[in-house]
Amino acid sequence: MQWKRRLVIGVLSLVALSGCATTGEQMAMQEKSLYDRLGGKPAITAVVDDFVARVAADRRINRFFANTDVPPFKAKLVDQICEASGGPCKYTGKDMKTAHAGMGVANADFDALVEDLVTTLDKFKVPAKEKGELLGVLGPMRKDIVSK
Ligand code: HEM
Numbered sequence: 001m002q003w004k005r006r007l008v009i010g011v012l013s014l015v016a017l018s019g020c021a022t023t024g025e026q027m028a029m030q031e032k033s034l035y036d037r038l039g040g041k042p043a044i045t046a047v048v049d050d051f052v053a054r055v056a057a058d059r060r061i062n063r064f065f066a067n068t069d070v071p072p073f074k075a076k077l078v079d080q081i082c083e084a085s086g087g088p089c090k091y092t093g094k095d096m097k098t099a100h101a102g103m104g105v106a107n108a109d110f111d112a113l114v115e116d117l118v119t120t121l122d123k124f125k126v127p128a129k130e131k132g133e134l135l136g137v138l139g140p141m142r143k144d145i146v147s148k
Contacts, residue, residue, distance in 0.1 A: 033085065033086030033087065034085035034086055034130060034133050034134065034137075035082060035085040035086045035087030035088075036086075036087075037130050038085060038126065038130055038134070040087070041078070041082055041087065041089070043124070044078055044081050044082055044085075044087070045074075045078050046124065047081075047120055047121065047124055047126075048074050048077045048078050048081065049074065050120045050123060050124070051077075051116060051117050051120040052070065052073070052074055052077070054116040054119060054120060055113060055116050056070075058112060058113075058116055060108075060109070060112040061109050061112045061113055061116075064103060064105070064109070076091065076092075076093040079091040079092065079093070080093065081134070084137045084138075085133075085134065085137065095144070096141045096144040096145055097144040097145075099145075100144065100145040100147065101147070102147070103147065104147060104148045105145050105146050105147055105148060106146060106148040107142075107146050109146075110142050110145060110146050114135065114138070114139075117135075117138075118131070118135070121134070
């Protein structure tokens, strides 16, 4: 009977080992979400804080935000970036077309805002790959935001 027990243990070990190997392989192949690579919600919140302060100080575009209630605006931006990067948040603000309707945002204004964001991402040493991916998510929103 001893050999039977050994056989059962042997087979079970093999099954367990091959199970681990598969899981490990899958883990290695599945890249983390952009949200995770950015550092999750704390990192996104820090980025939005710095970015909004930069926009508020940017004389090229800060007139647009003269009447903005900053804390809820920041919270919406965090949720939007969190969701768009694959995080667990749900953005419940307006769609980009409605949110920017009638503001008269020009391409130059959009470029200025992106420049401020890039300065923030560089300050936080966000790697080129993640920076490119985030800008790749936001860039296509230009057509809904620019109206001039
Ligand atoms: C990819 C670029 C941009 C993103 C992701 C973005 C995102 C947002 C979001 C999430 C809101 C809040 C919507 C809501 O209240 O439900 C918002 C509002 C607003 N955005 Fe943008 N925006 C972008 C570009 C711009 C640009 C270029 C300007 C002007 C220079 C601008 C000016 C504003 C203003 C003035 C508001 C209203 C803020 C308030 O007073 O509540 N946005 N935007």
